[in-house]
Amino acid sequence: MPGSADSATRAEREIMTAEELRILEAKAMDLRIKTIDAIGFLGVGHIGGSLSLIELLxxxxxxxxxxxxxxxxxxxxxxxxxxxxxxxxxxxSTLADRGFFPEEWLHTLNKGGTRLPSHCDRSKTPGIDMTTGSLGQGFSAACGIAKALKIKKNPAALFAIIGDGESNEGQIWEAAMFAAHNKLDNIIAFTDCNKLQIDGFTNEVLDLENLDGKWAAFGWHTQRINGHDFEALDKAILTAKAHSGQPHMIVMDTIKGKGASFCEGLATNHNMAYSYEKALEVIAEIRGGK
Amino acid sequence: MADKEMRAVYAETLTELASKDDRIVVLEADLMRATGTGPFKEKYPDRAVNVGVAEANMLSIAGGMSTEGYIPFAATFGCFATRRAFDQFFLSCAYAGLNVKLVGTDPGVSAAFNGGTHMPFEDLGLVRMVPGIDIVEPSDPVSLKALVQQIAARPNSAYIRLHRKALSPLYPETATFEVGKAKVLRSGTGVTLAALGGLMVHNAVTAAELLAADGISAEVIDVLSLKPLDAETILASARKTGLVISIENHQAHNGLGSAVAELFAEAADRPARLVRMGIQDQFGEVGTEAWLLEKFGLRAEDIAAAVKKALKG
Incomplete structure (x- = not known):
């Protein structure tokens, strides 16, 4: 494979220190709490598939x-x-924490006139690069952005995040072929493989496995890791960056609802109602390290 | 300008625009030969993207490229451009506030030998529902060139309904056009023929000549722009003649006929009687263009007959 010569040594050289790891873990706890709080403040929302992404974000x-x-x-x-x-x-939660907009906005989630709608909207929210929500489309748009960056000779990276349930959509695989054909190695994509979709377990609704094998067969440089493990995530991203000539897919095995005791792994946690009292209770649990 | 293949005008216009504006890119879904954008690709290989047979993917890719400042012209047969990729055009392009020019070719009966599966009689109705976009159907090589240039310069998404085959010019090369403006091709006092698209406008002009021989003075409006619709020109003509025939190579509902009916229904006065010519809630089928025009009642003589019937009624 082109460009992969020194990837392992480079990844090892740049591996994070114990202190860096501790800081990321603290930050993830913080972002998990803010996400549980924001959805709980409203009383209903896509808690499961939000929490499975916290470590990645x-x-x-x-x-x-x-x-x-x-x-x-x-x-x-x-x-x-x-x-x-x-x-x-x-x-x-992540963008607010990084200062793209005030944290107070998080409590406006899905309220009339909010700049934080349920599904990402580039026209409303600073830091959102593409409007998404109709599954599969964002991934094609991501490929369009990556292609545009190549035409411009802009060396920026394009990170894309798709769901395992989303991978039921044929458009994901149309985009997969396009990216491989166009050698869009500026794409580092992640599948949030949390094994659940709205109607139940993915292997019961529509079995996707062997998922990493599918991506490899579609011509992508593919890795499969634990999506809640910072060291594995770091190494996978560095490995992807060091490998040229192919787009990159990192299939992350994750747990839907990760870290919130009332919903972790629950088949009904896709779009779930819970009270603000419940949110505050679980936040206290998380802070207490339970 | 002599008779010219509309697709050649489309490709030449884009190639010329691209020489001055490096944001112009062409997207195709394995119909580059049909659309005729090969010369663009030869000149600007990096800016011509063929995505393969994947229209939905093409329109979301176009949306993504637009976020980076490019102006994609994405073309395919009108049936696939709208029916097949409607959600992608809606969400990845228009809803996202992006600037994608969707080009639907082979409108209505011009799909001819590709038959009913490929015959878009509903594309305008679909895209009319998308907020904030422009919809144009140029009628000849001159209006096509001008409107492609104008659409390229506008910041919003658009649908261009493109007749691919040759059409004779209706306008001198010096004519000017504007998105949202119709053209009065021929003045008259007895009836208004408001036609949309190359085949229909040419047939309306012929119909006006047939009617003139029978002593009926027909005004012909080349509608050109379905959205925004030129309400001023259509209403003024309607109030003058008292009878409007809307003529479209499309279902008579949800396209031009409906747009004019809405205009008349909401006017404070009763501007004119309206007869909507077009496809009457039918599917397309295979045949020559001439056979299909006869079958669906859209020939010049059908238009003239409809006028006479309405004037009698």
Missing amino acids: TILYYRHLKHDPADPRLESRDRLVLSKGHAGPALY
Whole structure:
């Protein structure tokens, strides 16, 4: 494979220190709490698929993704498309924490006139690069952005996040072929493989496995890791960055609803109602390290 | 300008625009040969993207490229451009506030030998529902060139309904056009023929000549822009003649006929009687263009007959 010569040594050389790891873990706890709080404040929302992404969003926005909250459309920034747009609340917590907009906005989630709608909207929210929500479309749009960056000879990276349920959509695989054919190695994509979709377990609704095998067969440089493990995430991103000539898919095994005791792994946690009291209770649990 | 293939005008216009504006890109879904954008690709290989047979993917890719400042012209047969990729055009392009020019070719009966599966009689009705976009159907090589240039310069998404085959010019090359403006091609006092698209406007002009021989003075309006619709020109003509025939190579509902009916229904006066010519809630089918025009009653003589019937009634 082209360009992969020194990837392992480079990844090892840049492996994070214990202190860096501790900081990321603390940050993830913080973002998890903010996400549970924001959805709980409203009383209903896409909690499950938001919480399965917290570690990924943390490591991207606190270690890998070049960005400037003061200039959300900075030409040299790395782009991010959350194609599973319903996980917007997790990304909003992250963007608020990074200073793209005031934290008070989080309590306006899904309220009339809000700038934080359920599904990501580039026209409303600073830091959102593409409007998503109709599954599959964001991933194609991400490929369009990556292609545009190549035409411009802009070396920025394009990070894309799709869901395992989302991968039922044929458009995901149309985009997969397009990216491989066009050698869009500036794409580092992640599948949030939390094994659940709205109507139940993915292997019962529509079995996707062998998922990493599918991506490899579609011509993508593919890795499969634990999506809640910062060291595995870090190494996978560095390995992807060191490998050229192919787009990159990192299939992350995750747990839907991770870290919230009332919903973790629950088949009904896709879009779930819970009271603000419940939110505050679980937040206290998380803070207490239970 | 002599008779010219409309697709050649489309490709030449884009190639010329691209020489001055490096934001112009062409997207195709394995119909580059049909659309005729090969010369664009030869000149600007990096800016011509063929996505393969994947229209939905093409329109979301176009939306993504637009976020980076590019102006994609994404083309395919009108049936696939709208029916197949409607959600992608709606969400990844228009709803996202982006600037994608969707080009639907082979409108209505011009799909001819590709038959009913490929015959878009509903594309305008679909895209009319998308907020904030422009919809144009140029009628000849001159209006096509001008409107493609104008659409390229506008910041919003658009649908261009493109007749691919040759059409004779209706306008001198010096004519000017504007999105949202119709053209009065021929003045008259007895009836208004408001036609949309190359085949229909040419047939309306012929119908006006047939009617003139029978002593009926027909005004012909080349509607050109379905959205925004030129209400001023259509209403003024309607109030003058008292009878409007809307003529479209499309279902008579949800396209031009409906747009004019809405205009008349909401006017404070009763501007004119309206007869909507077009496809009467039918599917397309295979045949020559001439056979299909006869089958669906859209020839010049059908238009003239409809006028006479309405004037009698």
